[in-house]
Amino acid sequence: MATEILLPKIGFSMNEGELAEWLAADGDTVTEGQPLFLLEADKSANEVEAPASGTLTILAEAGETYTVGTVLGTIG
Amino acid sequence: MMLTNTHKPDAATQVEMFRRMALLKANDERSRKVITTGRLIMPYYSYRGQEVIPAAMSVNLTDDDYLVTIYRGIHDMLAKGLPLKQLWAEIAGRIDGTCKGKGGPMHLTYPKKGIMVTTGVVGSSMPIANGLGWASQLSGDGRVAVATFGDGASNIGAFHESLNLASVWKLPVIFLCQNNRWGEHTEYSKSTPVARIADRAAAYGMAGIHVDGNDPIAMYGAAREAVERARAGEGPTLIEAMTFRHHGHVFGDADRYMDKAYKADWVAKDPYPAYRATLIADGLATEEQLAGFEADAEAQIDEAVAFALDSAFPGLDQLSTDVFGEAA
Amino acid sequence: MSDAMVQDKPAEKAAKPITILEALNQALADAMAEDDTVVILGEDVADPEEGGVTGVTKGLSTRFGDKRVRSTPISEQAIVGCAIGASLAGYKPVAEIMLMNFTTVAMDMIVNHAAKLRYMSGGQTNVPIVIRTMTGAGFSTGGQHADFLEAWFAHTAGIKVVIPSNSADAYGLMRSAIDDPDPVLFVENMPNYWTPYPRFESGHRVPIGKANVVVEGSDITIVSYARMMNEAHLALAALGEAGVSAEIIDLRTIAPWDQETVLASVAKTGRLLVVHEAVVPFGVGAEIAAVVQEKLFGKLKAPVGRVGAPFNPVPFSKPLETAHIPSADKIAAAAIALVKGKH
Numbered sequence: 001m002a003t004e005i006l007l008p009k010i011g012f013s014m015n016e017g018e019l020a021e022w023l024a025a026d027g028d029t030v031t032e033g034q035p036l037f038l039l040e041a042d043k044s045a046n047e048v049e050a051p052a053s054g055t056l057t058i059l060a061e062a063g064e065t066y067t068v069g070t071v072l073g074t075i076g
Numbered sequence: 077m078m079l080t081n082t083h084k085p086d087a088a089t090q091v092e093m094f095r096r097m098a099l100l101k102a103n104d105e106r107s108r109k110v111i112t113t114g115r116l117i118m119p120y121y122s123y124r125g126q127e128v129i130p131a132a133m134s135v136n137l138t139d140d141d142y143l144v145t146i147y148r149g150i151h152d153m154l155a156k157g158l159p160l161k162q163l164w165a166e167i168a169g170r171i172d173g174t175c176k177g178k179g180g181p182m183h184l185t186y187p188k189k190g191i192m193v194t195t196g197v198v199g200s201s202m203p204i205a206n207g208l209g210w211a212s213q214l215s216g217d218g219r220v221a222v223a224t225f226g227d228g229a230s231n232i233g234a235f236h237e238s239l240n241l242a243s244v245w246k247l248p249v250i251f252l253c254q255n256n257r258w259g260e261h262t263e264y265s266k267s268t269p270v271a272r273i274a275d276r277a278a279a280y281g282m283a284g285i286h287v288d289g290n291d292p293i294a295m296y297g298a299a300r301e302a303v304e305r306a307r308a309g310e311g312p313t314l315i316e317a318m319t320f321r322h323h324g325h326v327f328g329d330a331d332r333y334m335d336k337a338y339k340a341d342w343v344a345k346d347p348y349p350a351y352r353a354t355l356i357a358d359g360l361a362t363e364e365q366l367a368g369f370e371a372d373a374e375a376q377i378d379e380a381v382a383f384a385l386d387s388a389f390p391g392l393d394q395l396s397t398d399v400f401g402e403a404a
Numbered sequence: 405m406s407d408a409m410v411q412d413k414p415a416e417k418a419a420k421p422i423t424i425l426e427a428l429n430q431a432l433a434d435a436m437a438e439d440d441t442v443v444i445l446g447e448d449v450a451d452p453e454e455g456g457v458t459g460v461t462k463g464l465s466t467r468f469g470d471k472r473v474r475s476t477p478i479s480e481q482a483i484v485g486c487a488i489g490a491s492l493a494g495y496k497p498v499a500e501i502m503l504m505n506f507t508t509v510a511m512d513m514i515v516n517h518a519a520k521l522r523y524m525s526g527g528q529t530n531v532p533i534v535i536r537t538m539t540g541a542g543f544s545t546g547g548q549h550a551d552f553l554e555a556w557f558a559h560t561a562g563i564k565v566v567i568p569s570n571s572a573d574a575y576g577l578m579r580s581a582i583d584d585p586d587p588v589l590f591v592e593n594m595p596n597y598w599t600p601y602p603r604f605e606s607g608h609r610v611p612i613g614k615a616n617v618v619v620e621g622s623d624i625t626i627v628s629y630a631r632m633m634n635e636a637h638l639a640l641a642a643l644g645e646a647g648v649s650a651e652i653i654d655l656r657t658i659a660p661w662d663q664e665t666v667l668a669s670v671a672k673t674g675r676l677l678v679v680h681e682a683v684v685p686f687g688v689g690a691e692i693a694a695v696v697q698e699k700l701f702g703k704l705k706a707p708v709g710r711v712g713a714p715f716n717p718v719p720f721s722k723p724l725e726t727a728h729i730p731s732a733d734k735i736a737a738a739a740i741a742l743v744k745g746k747h
C-alpha cells in the first residue's frame with residue numbers, strides 16, 4: 001500500500017508552507033530517511049525525510065504553497 | 077550551602093542509566109520524525125541533549141516518589157516509567173492515551189509511576205511539588221517529590237515562593253533545574269543576574285548543588301545526595317544541572333537567535349555517544365549489550381507508535397466529562 | 405464558650421444564636437475531628453498567630469496540632485499550590501487566602517491547575533481542596549480589599565463557588581465543601597462574620613448546588629446571596645407597604661447555581677430581580693438573567709432586573725463606600741418598579 005507524503009506542521013504557528021524544492025525525481029526509488037523535499041515556512045527551511053522506501057510519485061509542484069496536511073505525493 | 081557530592085553509581089546502575097538514556101534518545105528522534113513526516117501535528121518540545129539528567133535522577137527514585145514536570149518533560153517521565161503506548165496514544169490525541177487524549181503532551185499524567193502533574197505554565201511545577209512533599213511529611217511515608225523546570229523558570233515568582241516555603245517547612249522536595257542556558261529565545265545572561273542558579277539556594281537558607289548535568293557520574297551523585305537529604309527529613313535541595321538542548325525551544329524553531337558555531341560546539345559535546353563509548357572502554361558493558369538496548373528501544377517505540385495511530389479518537393461524549401466528579 | 409453557658413437550661417441553650425464566624429470554626433473542627441486527612445494552611449491560621457486574622461481558625465492548631473494547622477509565609481501561589489499537591493496525595497486541605505482580592509496572586513494555581521487537573525488528566529487525578537477567602541465592603545478597606553470576584557471563578561469550568569449568608573448555611577456548606585472531590589472556592593462575607601443567626605444541628609450538610617427559598621411570595625422573585633440577603637429581608641417592609649409580595653431565594657451556591665429552583669419560582673411570579681454586592685456589569689446576575697429569559701421568555705411579565713454595586717472600585721471615603729453597597733431601599737425600589745411599572 002502506498003505511503004502518503006504529507007506537508008508537516010513544523011513550528012508553532014505554521015498553517016501552510018512552500019514546497020521549495022523536490023530533492024528526488026518523480027519515479028525515483030527512495031529509501032526511508034533520505035531527504036525528500038525542502039519545506040519553507042516561517043522564513044526557515046527544513047529538509048523533510050522520506051517516510052518510507054519505494055517508488056516516488058510526485059503530485060505537488062515545487063515552488064507552490066500548500067496547507068499543512070496536504071498530500072504532496074506517494075511512495076509505493 | 078554549596079554541596080559536594082561523593083556518591084558514585086555501581087556498574088549495574090550505570091548500565092541501567094544508559095539503558096534509560098537510550099530509550100529517551102530514541103523516543104525523541106522518533107517524535108521529531110513523525111512530525112516531519114506529517115504523521116502527527118503537535119507542538120513538540122525536544123529534550124534531545126538532556127537525557128543524562130532524568131536517567132541519573134530516576135535511578136535514585138521509586139515508583140512511589142512523586143514527579144511534577146513541565147512541557148519539556150517527556151524525558152523525565154519516560155525515565156520515571158511512563159509506558160510508551162499510553163504516552164504515544166496521548167500525544168496522538170487518542171482515547172487510549174494516559175489522559176484519554178484530553179490533556180496532550182503538556183499534561184501527561186500517570187500516577188501509578190508517581191507522575192502526578194505535567195504543567196504547561198513555566199514554574200508551576202514547584203508549588204505543587206511542595207504540596208506532594210507536605211503530604212509525605214504529614215504521613216511520614218518517606219516519599220520525595222521532584223519538581224523539574226528550566227533555567228527560565230528560576231526567574232518566575234512561583235520559584236521563589238516555592239523554595240522559600242519548602243525551606244522554612246523543611247519539605248522533602250528536590251528542585252531540579254535543567255539549565256540549558258536558554259529561556260525560550262533568550263540567552264541566560266540576558267535574563268538572570270546571578271552566575272549560578274544554584275547560588276539562589278543560599279537566599280532561601282537551603283542546600284544547593286551546581287553540577288554538570290551531562291556528566292552521568294556527577295549527576296547521579298547530586299541526585300542521590302538530594303534524595304537522601306529529603307528522605308532523612310533534612311529538607312529540600314536545589315540542583316542546577318547544566319546541559320544543552322539540540323533543537324531549540326519548540327521543534328521547528330529555526331534557532332536563529334543562537335550562534336551557529338556555539339550550537340555546533342555544544343552538539344558535538346553530546347553526552348550520549350561519549351557515555352556509550354566510556355561504558356565499553358571501562359568494561360562496564362559490551363557493544364552488544366548497548367546496541368541491544370538501542371534496538372529494544374526502537375522496537376518498543378515501533379509498537380507504541382502503531383498502537384497510538386491504530387487507537388480511536390475520544391468520542392464527543394468525552395468533551396464535557398471529567399470536569400467534576402461525583403459529589404461524596 | 406464560658407462555664408456560665410453550660411448551666412443554661414437546654415431549651416434556652418438551643419435557642420442561643422451563633423455567629424457565622426463561630427459556625428465556620430465549628431465546621432472546621434468537626435471536619436478535622438472526623439477525618440485525619442483534613443488539614444489547614446494559610447497566613448496566620450495557627451494559634452500562635454491568633455488563629456486567623458479574624459479568628460475563624462482559632463483553637464484548631466491547639467486542638468489538632470501544629471502539623472495539621474500550619475501558618476504559611478505570605479505566598480499565595482505557594483499556599484494554593486501546596487494545597488493542590490497535598491490533595492493529589494490523598495489529603496483534604498483547606499487553604500486560606502486572606503482576602504478575595506489576593507486570589508489574583510494565585511490565579512495560575514487556581515484557574516490553570518486546581519480547576520483543570522481532573523479534566524487534563526482524563527479523570528486520573530482530582531483536587532479536593534477548599535479555598536476559603538473573605539471579602540465585602542463596609543470596613544473602609546478601599547479598592548483592593550473588598551471586591552466580590554465570584555463571577556470570574558464561576559466562569560471557569562472545574563471549580564465550584566459557594567457563598568453562605570447565615571450560620572447554618574456556613575456550617576453546612578463548609579462540611580459539603582470539604583467532602584467535595586473538586587476544588588471549592590468558599591467566600592466569607594467579612595462584615596457579616598459577627599452577625600448572630602439561629603443555631604443548627606452539628607454534622608448537617610447543605611448540598612452544593614442547591615438554593616433555598618427563604619420567603620415565599622407571588623409577585624416577584626428576588627434572588628440574592630451573601631450579606632445582601634440581610635438587605636433583601638429588610639426590603640420586605642417597604643415591599644409589604646407597597647403591596648408587593650416577594651419570594652426571596654438565597655442562591656447559596658454560585659457555581660453550579662440552582663437553575664431548577666430559580667426557574668420554578670420565576671415561572672410562578674413572572675418577575676425576577678437579582679441582587680448582589682458585586683458590580684453589575686458581567687456579574688452573576690447577567691448569567692441568571694440570560695438563562696431565565698432563554699427558558700421563560702413568554703412567561704415573563706417584566707424584564708429581568710439587577711441590583712448591584714456601580715461600576716467602579718470600592719471607594720474609601722465612608723459616604724461613598726456606603727452609597728456603593730446595594731441597600732434595602734434600592735432593592736425595594738427596583739422590585740416595586742418591576743412589579744408596578746408598565747412593560
